[in-house]
Amino acid sequence: MNSKQSIAQTITDNVIKSLESGVAPWVKPWHNRGVDAPYNPVAKRYYNGINFVQLSMMPASTDYWVTYKQAQSVGAQVRKGSVGVPVVYFSPLEVTDKVTGDAKKIPMLKHYTVFNADQVDGLELPAPAERNMNETIASCEEFIKAQRARIQFGGNRAFYVPSMDYIQLPGLDQFKSSADYYSTALHELSHWTGHESRLNRDFSGRFGNEAYAFEELVAELGSAMLCAHLKLDGQLQHTSYIANWLKVLRDDPKNILKASALAQKILDYTIKTEEAEEA
Numbered sequence: 001m002n003s004k005q006s007i008a009q010t011i012t013d014n015v016i017k018s019l020e021s022g023v024a025p026w027v028k029p030w031h032n033r034g035v036d037a038p039y040n041p042v043a044k045r046y047y048n049g050i051n052f053v054q055l056s057m058m059p060a061s062t063d064y065w066v067t068y069k070q071a072q073s074v075g076a077q078v079r080k081g082s083v084g085v086p087v088v089y090f091s092p093l094e095v096t097d098k099v100t101g102d103a104k105k106i107p108m109l110k111h112y113t114v115f116n117a118d119q120v121d122g123l124e125l126p127a128p129a130e131r132n133m134n135e136t137i138a139s140c141e142e143f144i145k146a147q148r149a150r151i152q153f154g155g156n157r158a159f160y161v162p163s164m165d166y167i168q169l170p171g172l173d174q175f176k177s178s179a180d181y182y183s184t185a186l187h188e189l190s191h192w193t194g195h196e197s198r199l200n201r202d203f204s205g206r207f208g209n210e211a212y213a214f215e216e217l218v219a220e221l222g223s224a225m226l227c228a229h230l231k232l233d234g235q236l237q238h239t240s241y242i243a244n245w246l247k248v249l250r251d252d253p254k255n256i257l258k259a260s261a262l263a264q265k266i267l268d269y270t271i272k273t274e275e276a277e278e279a
Helices: 003-020 050-056 068-073 133-147 178-192 210-229 239-251 255-278
Strands: 085-096 103-116 151-153 159-161 166-169
Touching: 003 050, 003 085, 003 103, 003 239, 003 255, 050 085, 050 210, 050 255, 068 103, 133 178, 133 255, 159 178, 166 178, 178 210, 178 255, 210 239, 210 255, 239 255
Parallel strands: 151 166
Antiparallel strands: 085 103, 159 166
């Protein structure tokens, strides 16, 4: 088994273990101390893609993660005996094309280890931000409007229709909470980004088959990232798809890497669209 397969298999095994217990591991029923998404306070950046998934499902008490050297660089120290978590990145490797003889670069998956802030002594962290649901709802509303997606309201189902490029949502008053409404809207918005005029994902799947399940996994991860970005707590749309996701992940452990990368594109695309609207 090569390094890429090994890392992917480890992450996939962790996700499968959680899904088999009936829980989507990127959804937590509690708030960590931090910023609602895995964050590196030394590098001042969020972890993205598969690293968002990997770190989100760790049973840690904070959202903050650093490497051993980063902790040392700010005068902190990882506690002796602490076990870290691998995070991955792609590094270009130059190879020679066997057919043309030309040099080309291929992405090689590598990894390094990070530790949660609760394993580090002397690490200075930002003060926790105040949570204001009214501000969160306003931010969600503005974010969704900035995408300019066509949304129709009514009925008792939420879905996206690729052939007609519109989102269908029940009315806000039909949801148990505003948070559930907006998290559902963000899930369907994640599907909406896959239209051929936007991120151009494959919508050829039918309910119950692998292509359909894979797109639902992408949208689930995309909406989880969007909820974290907007600091929204809501029920994601995972319950009825867990069995199908398990098949997708068991068939190919690299599918979690692929789905996470596509979900990151959803977040990047929608943030860029909002910023363009505000400019």
